[in-house]
Amino acid sequence: MIRKLALAGLAFAVMAAPLTTPAFADKLDDIIASGKLRCAVVLDFPPMGSRDENNEPIGYDVDVCNDLAGVLGVEAEIVETPFPDRIPALVSGRVDVGVASTSDTLERAKTVGFSIPYFAFTNVVLTREGTGIDSYESLKGHKVGSVAGVFEGIALEASVNEWNDPDGSFRSYQSQADVFLALAQGQIDATVVTSTVASATVKSGAYDGLKVGGDAPYLVDYVGLITLRNEYGLLNYLNLFVNQQIRTGRYEELYRKWIGEGELPNLTVPGVYY
Amino acid sequence: MFNYTFHWRPALNALPQMLEGAVVTLQIAVLSMIIGIAIGVVLAVMQGSRFRVFRGIASAWVEVARNTPALFQIYMAYFGLGQLGIHLDSFVALLAGITFNNAGYLAETFRGGLRAVPRTQVRAARSLGFGAFDAFRLIVMPQMFRAVFHPMTNQMVWAILMTSLGVIVGLNTDLTGVTQELNVRTFRTFEYFAIAAVLYYIIAKIVTLGARGIAWRLFKY
Numbered sequence: 280m281i282r283k284l285a286l287a288g289l290a291f292a293v294m295a296a297p298l299t300t301p302a303f304a305d306k307l308d309d310i311i312a313s314g315k316l317r318c319a320v321v322l323d324f325p326p327m328g329s330r331d332e333n334n335e336p337i338g339y340d341v342d343v344c345n346d347l348a349g350v351l352g353v354e355a356e357i358v359e360t361p362f363p364d365r366i367p368a369l370v371s372g373r374v375d376v377g378v379a380s381t382s383d384t385l386e387r388a389k390t391v392g393f394s395i396p397y398f399a400f401t402n403v404v405l406t407r408e409g410t411g412i413d414s415y416e417s418l419k420g421h422k423v424g425s426v427a428g429v430f431e432g433i434a435l436e437a438s439v440n441e442w443n444d445p446d447g448s449f450r451s452y453q454s455q456a457d458v459f460l461a462l463a464q465g466q467i468d469a470t471v472v473t474s475t476v477a478s479a480t481v482k483s484g485a486y487d488g489l490k491v492g493g494d495a496p497y498l499v500d501y502v503g504l505i506t507l508r509n510e511y512g513l514l515n516y517l518n519l520f521v522n523q524q525i526r527t528g529r530y531e532e533l534y535r536k537w538i539g540e541g542e543l544p545n546l547t548v549p550g551v552y553y
Numbered sequence: 554m555f556n557y558t559f560h561w562r563p564a565l566n567a568l569p570q571m572l573e574g575a576v577v578t579l580q581i582a583v584l585s586m587i588i589g590i591a592i593g594v595v596l597a598v599m600q601g602s603r604f605r606v607f608r609g610i611a612s613a614w615v616e617v618a619r620n621t622p623a624l625f626q627i628y629m630a631y632f633g634l635g636q637l638g639i640h641l642d643s644f645v646a647l648l649a650g651i652t653f654n655n656a657g658y659l660a661e662t663f664r665g666g667l668r669a670v671p672r673t674q675v676r677a678a679r680s681l682g683f684g685a686f687d688a689f690r691l692i693v694m695p696q697m698f699r700a701v702f703h704p705m706t707n708q709m710v711w712a713i714l715m716t717s718l719g720v721i722v723g724l725n726t727d728l729t730g731v732t733q734e735l736n737v738r739t740f741r742t743f744e745y746f747a748i749a750a751v752l753y754y755i756i757a758k759i760v761t762l763g764a765r766g767i768a769w770r771l772f773k774y
Contacts, residue, residue, distance in 0.1 A: 428737020
């Protein structure tokens with residue numbers, strides 16, 4: 280009994296200790312002191328993140344991480360992180376920030392802190408030759424799939440449930456590569472992906488017979504940089520960083536480099552303060 | 554050190570959804586065991602066969618099933634067969650993968666079990682007028698199952714835990730699939746995974762205790 284009490288007391292003391300010690304250094308200090316910025320980047324999501332022929336990480340998000348490390352005066356370390364593992368990686372302290380095209384949903388904001396949007400996606404239907412799919416509406420009654428939990432996947436699953444067609448189904452996979460493989464093999468007939476991913480994938484020719492089958496009528500998918508919710512110092516820094524990227528023209532430069540011609544996605548929402 | 558505050562209330566609201574997932578998990582595990590036992594018995598008999606072809610097929614199955622990761626077997630059932638134009642549903646692919654694995658392991662277990670039944674039992678049965686098949690079915694099999702019942706329970710628990718690999722082939726209705734969906738939607742990883750771990754533990758525990766009860770009733774002398 281005494282031993283149990285002592286153990287409970289000890290456990291309580293251990294749990295309470297971090298609450299009582301004042302926090303001197305926050306994450307921003309830690310990053311600067313350690314000389315290293317660890318970014319979670321999704322590397323099967325071209326052109327935002329992928330690997331070149333030497334297996335080195337490349338892409339828009341990789342460059343954003345490098346820029347951020349540059350202004351912080353530290354070294355960037357790219358930590359490859361699949362979509363579903365972004366938050367566990369952040370919370371377990373494996374990475375400092377996520378530069379991982381993370382949609383800023385209110386549900387997620389209960390857990391992580393978002394910067395102002397650093398990019399915005401629109402979504403398109405990606406299908407295979409010969410499926411007869413040419414618009415979002417024609418997905419009804421088809422087997423569709425997406426990466427588990429991404430913005431467009433959640434929206435697509437909601438549509439499938441709403442259509443409630445007995446022939447229709449929704450599958451979620453653990454990586455973008457598995458979705459494309461399933462699509463190319465015919466396990467699913469279509470997926471919804473960001474327009475950037477769709478054009479990069481069709482252009483790469485890695486999968487035969489894939490084509491874009493019309494726009495998906497979703498809201499613009501704004502994505503932010505993410506870090507721990509309580510790291511206000513770092514979040515402030517990230518906001519200013521995003522602002523400066525656009526102000527200095529670096530945003531446009533990176534867009535031209537990785538996505539190409541065309542109009543830059545507008546990162547502001549008219550008629551409202553952030 | 555640990556920058557996370559647990560939100561248990563919203564996580565527990567998802568419990569009914571997760572319990573539905575647990576039912577699917579149990580379904581897959583039970584089905585894969587029933588089919589696995591049937592195939593396992595056949596494989597065990599084939600391994601003791603006089604014909605080289607049968608022995609070859611059986612040992613190839615057992616070798617592959619036991620010496621490659623279950624994850625790989627399930628992935629092959631889905632994307633491997635998909636490459637050949639055979640499209641298994643995620644549920645079926647997972648079931649096929651686990652069944653393949655179960656049959657391989659159980660075949661070895663059963664082979665041991667068959668060894669444990671004295672050969673004289675067959676001779677005694679035959680001399681009492683049993684046919685070869687009846688002697689196997691009514692005399693050898695019950696004694697074999699008595700010998701291998703506990704290792705079989707082990708495999709059943711293993712099958713339950715293997716169902717968690719369904720997420721790699723797009724299954725989103727089993728316990729791990731449901732958990733992973735909730736996780737990516739809300740990012741409350743630790744709550745959902747903790748609940749899932751508890752549910753897996755409870756399922757596995759019920760199966761072990763249930764098996765002990767069945768063994769006590771069926772196999773007492």
